Amino acid sequence: MAQKKQVRKVPQGAKPPGKLKVTLGLLILGPPLFFFFLPTWVFLFLSMLPSVVAFVVDRTPYRYAWVSVAGLNLAGVAPYLMKLWFEGHSMSTALKMLSNPFDLIVMVGAAGLGWVLHLSLPPVVGAWLDVTSQRRLTQLRATQRKLLDEWGAEVAQPDSEEAPVSRRR
Amino acid sequence: MIELLRGLLCDDPHERWSVNDLELWSNGRRLSPLQPRQEKRAVRGFAFAGEEYNTCRELAFAMSLNWDKAHVPMIDGSLEVWLRRGIDNKELADVVTTAIKNARQAPAADVKLAEELLVTRILMLLDTLAPIRYKGFSALPLGFGPALAVIMGTKSDPKLFAECLLRDVPHIWFETRPEYDPANSQIDNLFKDLKAYMQQTALGYGLERLLYDLNEALPCQSSLVADSFVVEIGELLPALEQTAKRIDPRTMPMDRHIAAFIACRFDFNVERQITALNAAHQERQIIGILSLLGTVQWKLGPESLPGLASWMGAHLGSVVNGFHSRAKRREMEKELPKLVRAGNLPELFSYVENHDERRRDDEGYLLARAEFAASSQEANEIETGTRRRTDQAMRYGHQAAGMIAMMLALTVISILLLIRFL
Known part of the structure; x- marks a missing residue:
């Protein structure tokens, strides 16, 4: 017997209690944390700009480019971030590193490597897929040849053209 | 001599002299002389087809010769009036009246058929000694067999014979007998069976089946064994064995006559x-x-018929080809000549009609078809899926790049943190 499902009615516009707590927490803790970590935010925003650009310029349906770029961009930024955190967490240190061409080359270069990785892997995967497909195709043709040798050409005809003897009887 | 002629030419078949009576007469024994019984004559003649007839028998005979005109005096009632007033046979007149009334009730589409059957019935009533007469066909019930033999032997048109049986004309004959005879019921039932056989046109039935059912001593009329005069079923296979030695093996060792002969004579x-x-x-x-x-x-028997087996073997190609498995076909092609040489048809039959082998072959074939179809579909997808594969490669490549980049980032951060804290 079908039982009617008990549907709990939620008043429209009311937020679930968990979400409310998170929102409240962010409102209370967010501003102090933002101001306390301001050099980190500024440094990260400016050093990770290539990743933001990658996200904006990627027009593929899946938008995976920014993941590759951000990954290596972060790897390039990480040593300087550690330096910022452990050797004086100040806005001047952050701006100093950002204005150093060598440091910038490392950070942006790492992001560039991310692009290289993003662009170079699909052809490699494509070649691998081609090889496995060709191997599978060869196997299938061999199976078909074997079936034709054993059962004759009628085995390749569609169902409507020929039926086995047992069905004809 | 008058006694002899009266005896042999007597109208009543029950009183007519037989061979025994003739022998007795020739040995000098004198039998009681048969007195001719005169049929009742009409006080006034019945005019039909330009002649006048005074007895029912004469009229029936004339009507049977003028079949197309015979129904006219029956339908217009003049025959009934003549029977009532001219012949003064009220009983016969009543029966004829009833028959005409029944015929008039026939649906419009069947009027012609009803009239023909009416003529047949009334002719039987008018002359009870006469044979069954239907259009141009005329025979006593026990004469149907020889009549059919003549028709088939002379390759005449059996249409009237077949029509007669299909329209149950013999049954009308039995219905119109003045006296009950139990033997008639048996023959009537036989005709019902014959009608059922004739309605089937397949091998083993039809007119050929009737031919052998009605003529017990008739040899098989098949052109394949015509020279061997096969009367008994046991003589059939030896005759076919002889035929096998000289006939083109492409000819089938079976025809309508052989099938009907076996169906009829084989107990x-x-x-x-x-x-x-x-x-x-x-x-x-x-x-x-x-x-x-x-x-x-x-x-x-006989135990061995190598000629006939070889003849049959020449036609087994289609049976061998009925198997799908090429390996099975090759095996059969190797085995069949041995069985053919042995000349044992039952063994040959049980070898080619092996149900287990057939089932295995059919099942294997169905599986093979399914496998072939699946592999064709997959191969087709591979061959035509270049574009899809390119898209797939692009997507997988980008996913892999992202994953590698993130792994590298995590690794670098982990190493840096380890350096700081260790």
Whole structure:
């Protein structure tokens, strides 16, 4: 017997209690944390700009480019971030590193490597897929040849053209 | 001599002299002289087809010769009036009236048929000694067999004979007998069976079946054994064995006459084999022939018929090709010549009609078809899926790049943190 499902009615516009707590927490803790970590935010925003650009310029349906770029961009930024955190967490240190061409080359270069990785892997995967497909195709043709040798050409005809003897009887 | 002629020419078949009476007469014994019984004559003649007739028999005979005009005096009632007033036979007149009334009730589409059957019935009533007369066909019930033999022997048109049986004319004859005879019921039932046989046009039935059912001593009329005068069923296979030595093996060792001859004369139930003979597919027909001849050999011998087996073997190609498996075909092609040389048709039959092998072959074939179709579909997808594969490669490549980049980032951060804290 079908039982009617008990549907709990939620008043429209009311937020679930968990979400409310998170929102409240962010409102209370967010501003102090933002101001306390301001050099980190500024440094990260400016050093990770290539990743933001990658996200904006990627027009593929899946938008995976920014993941590759951000990954290596972060790897390039990480040593300087550690330096910022452990050797004086100040806005001047952050701006100093950002204005150093060598440091910038490392950070942006790492992001560039991310692009290289993003662009170079699909052809490699494509070649691998081609090889496995060709191997599978060869196997299938061999199976078909074997079936034709054993059962004759009628085995390749569609169902409507020929039926086995047992069905004809 | 008058006594002899009266005896031999007596109208009543029951009183007519037989061979014994003739022998007795020739030995000098004198039998009681038969007095001719005069048929009742009419006080006034019945005018039909430009002549006048005074007795029912004469009129019936004349009507049978003028079939197309015979129904007119019956339908317009003049015959009934003549029977009532001219012949003064009220009983006969009443029966004729009833028959006419029944015929008039026939639906409009069947009027012609009803009139023909009415004429037949009334002729039988007018002359009870006469044979069955239907259009141009005329025979006593026991004469149907010889009549059919003559029709088939002279290759005449059997249409009237067939029509007569299909329209139950013999049954009308039995209905119109003035006296009850139990033997008539048996013959009437026989005609019902014959009608059922004739309605089937398949091998083993039809007019050929009637021919052998009605003529027990008639030899098989098949052109394949015509020279051998095969009367007994046991003589059939030896005759076919002789025929096998000189005939073109492409000819089938079975025809309508042989099938009907076996179905009629073989004292064994061969309905299944006869049904197989009439299968839609040639392969099943060949199996049916082999099965039928094999059954005859199994029951009646002879033990070995290499000629006939070889003849049958020449037609087994389609049976072998009925198997899908090429390996099975090759095996059969190797094995069949040995069985053919042995000349044993039942063994040959059981080898080619192995149900287990057939089932295995069919199942294997169905699986093979399914496998072939699946592999074709997959191969087709591979061959036509270049674009899809390119898209796939792009997507997988980008995913892999992202994953590698993130792994590298995590690794670098982990190493840096480890350096700081260790």
